[in-house]
Amino acid sequence: MGTFINGRITIAYDDHNPEGTGPPLVLVHGHPFDRSMWAPQVQHVGRHGRRVIVSDLRGYGRSTVVPGRTPLRTFARDIAGLLDHLGVEQIVLGGLSVGGQIVMEFHRLFPDRLRGLVLADTAPQAETDEGRRARNAMADRLLQEGMGGYAEEVLAKMVAPANIRRSPAVAEHVLGMMRGTSPDGAAAALRGRAERPDYVASLSRVRVPTLIVVGDGDEFTPIGDARLMHQIIPDSTLVIVEGAAHMPNLEAPAEFNEALSAFLDSIPGGQ
Template sequence: MGSVFRREITVGYEDEGSGEPLVLVHGHPFNRSMWRPQTEYFSRAGRRVIAPDLRGYGDSTMPPGTTAAPGASATPDATPLATFARDLVDLLDHLGIERCALGGLSMGGQIVMECYRLFPERISALLLADTFAAAETPDGKTARYDMAERLLREGMADYAHEVLDKMVSPDTITARPDVAAHVLEMMATTPPEGAAAALRGRAERPDYTELLPRITVPTLIVVGTEDTYTPVSDALHLHERIPDSRLTIIEQAAHMPNLEQPHTFNAALHEFLNSLPKAAETTAASTSAATAPQG
């Protein structure tokens, strides 16, 4: 675990293992602990795994002036996806990583697409999990802005309980209450200011549909069969438009298959990473967590 002060914020992150870098970007409203099964598995499987907290989530802070004093209302600016993307590249620079396999889930997947739009030379492969490429609809924009106001006004707890059975499947809630509890805790403890700023930024995100056919790195797309936020049809849309992409559909999982069915998720990602041509792998493999500068 480490932290670094970059561009007026402190970024918390995990940096485990050594070998080819794999960077994992969490979704909303979670934190880097959502990738714990992948961090543990792939760091033992010969990868260097970096999982950061996005600004305003987990241990990462917001810029000065975007949080409210106790008892006061907070109206933080939006956090555009491009800002998240630049934070990630700043972290890669800090860690001495020139290129990496980059993956994200939900909002994290859209941040990954934004990274590819802005910094394709830094990316050797993509993982897009339970995400979609289209810009927000007018109704969707209104809903995100309204939700941002609600979270600032009421906090995260009620929202977290309301959406739990969409984030993870009913089967998961029954059979794996530890996973459901972890997801609920992540949502309930996310700072409302960070979540609200991200919602506003995501409402104004670009349309990545035209980017998809221009993706030239190996890409794995993963989705849970019971995901209602980003259903299988969204994953098929990505798969049909990204050249030579792979698609894995995971049964008995909703929006978080990496936590609900970690063995299946890890197996698919492991096979994908092992299939990458060596020419696509970053030369930063020799830069291990032990030798990288630490914050």
């Protein structure tokens, strides 16, 4: 575990296999989680000798909590700052849910730093007026009530009910991450995400290999969103994980990891 001081905040991160081959894989967690959500991927990809970097976004995990509003561009610039700190220039960047939208923002700001993209259970459209109101209302609620009630309510949308029964340890991991998140950090991210721009146009300019993954039971970012990105991004690959909801990397790690490994091996010079 390492820490990167970025101005007044500290970003906590893990840098696995720093001498690994190929462009490093950097993974961005979703809301309201932390970098431990990528444990199956870190173990799998790292076992094959590739460098993998995961960090806690500001406001989450062991990184500094910053109240107020945190726009996606701030998260993206934090990642760029961490890469500069580590002396890493080009990467394969992946993210799930809002992590995927941070990946899209990173592509908009720093396209030359990318060798590949992984977009899991995410959507490129700008927030709607209704969605903006809902996210700000949820931010208010989390500040008033804390994370517990919200975590219980959304667990069955994060992890499919059948997977909760089949893999209770996964459900407990997801529930623990949500309960352990700072309400201030979560609220700031929600307010920032409510102002997100439309990434449809910028994704049409992607010129690196792209893997799109979605659970077939995802209610937050349905298959239609994944298919839209697949249509927009030239030569992208779409993988639909059967029986998974919003977190196929934890619900079906073997299938997710197989798709991820095949994708990484397909990147020129990636092995």
